Amino acid sequence: MASEITYAEVKFKNASPTAAVEVPPETKKHERHPQKYPQWLPWLISLLLLLVCIALVITLLVAPSSHRRDQPTALQQNFMEWQCVLAVPQDKDQGWTCCPKGWRHFQKSCYYVSDGMMSWVESVQNCTGMGSHLVVINSKAEQVFLSEELRQSPGDNYYIGLSAEKVGQWHWVDQTALNVTAAFWRKDEPSNKDDQKCVVIHRTSERPNNWNDVKCGRHHRICEAAAVTV
Known part of the structure; x- marks a missing residue:
């Protein structure tokens, strides 16, 4: 976070007064407060994908054998x-x-x-x-x-x-x-x-x-x- 603030300060220091005035307030606000996702979100997504894969494997392995047991013999x-x-x-x-x-x-x-x-x-x-x-x-x-x-x-x-x-x-x-x-x-x-x-x-x-x-x-x-x- 400290590196981003330093970068912003250097950028505005070198910019001309006219350029600073022309920047829309919304843009300034966006640059000063960039949107951040929670650090745990990628881990949650990975975990969900892993669970989905496990569920698919279980379905592919178990369902056919259950189906065969349900089939009546001659x-x-x-x-x-x-x-x-x-x-x-x-x-x-x-x-x-x-x-x-x-x-x-x-x-x-x-x-x-x-x-x-x-x-x-x-x-x-x-x-x-x-x-x-x-x-x-x-x-x-x-x-x-x-x-x-x-x-x-x-x-x-x-x-x-x-x-x-x-x-x-x-x-x-x-x-x-x-x-x-x-x-x-x-x-x-x-x-x-x-x-x-x-x-x-x-x-x-x-x-x-x-x-x-x-x-x-x-x-x-x-x-x-x-x-x-x-």
């Missing part, structure tokens, strides 16, 4: 009636686990055990059309659960999602290879014959080792889908 689009069970207490974000009415629930999956029979190709299409797939068995616990569920079922053979394009090269319907540590073949199975490239659970065989490779004809099926959490 399974939800196919069924109107659901049965729900309370999830484990540790899972605080999701309180209920739901499956379509008539499906069996285990861990994070829902299972459909068919009454009718279809070929392998028809079975794959049928499960897909319901928003699911032929069951992929990943653990002994899952295998034991399914074997127990089939005890009261009417059929003998139930397709699972395991097949071979070439003899002995077994793959699940999700394109993962068979894990030999989680394989549950019957004794002396698989036969590995060229005309037996589909796999079923044989209901009456000793549990849990009850898989059998068979011809891809008409059998019952087990479909699987991820359970819906709400």
Whole structure:
């Protein structure tokens, strides 16, 4: 402020009397008292801009994921009636686990055990059309659960999602290879014959080792889908 006053004094000292008279009062007043913004104003503007940027980033990151959670799954689009069970207490974000009415629930999956029979190709299409797939068995616990569920079922053979394009090269319907540590073949199975490239659970065989490779004809099926959490 002192430097500005000194500058003004020098300027008017060197100016002619006529020039000093001709200067409008408003101009003099403006020059003697220049308008100043508060020193904190630029900091406030910077802070507001920073907050706006943070809000935009949060919106871009959070909103799409929330939108995806709100989208119904293919399974939800196919069924109107659901049965729900309370999830484990540790899972605080999701309180209920739901499956379509008539499906069996285990861990994070829902299972459909068919009454009718279809070929392998028809079975794959049928499960897909319901928003699911032929069951992929990943653990002994899952295998034991399914074997127990089939005890009261009417059929003998139930397709699972395991097949071979070439003899002995077994793959699940999700394109993962068979894990030999989680394989549950019957004794002396698989036969590995060229005309037996589909796999079923044989209901009456000793549990849990009850898989059998068979011809891809008409059998019952087990479909699987991820359970819906709400």
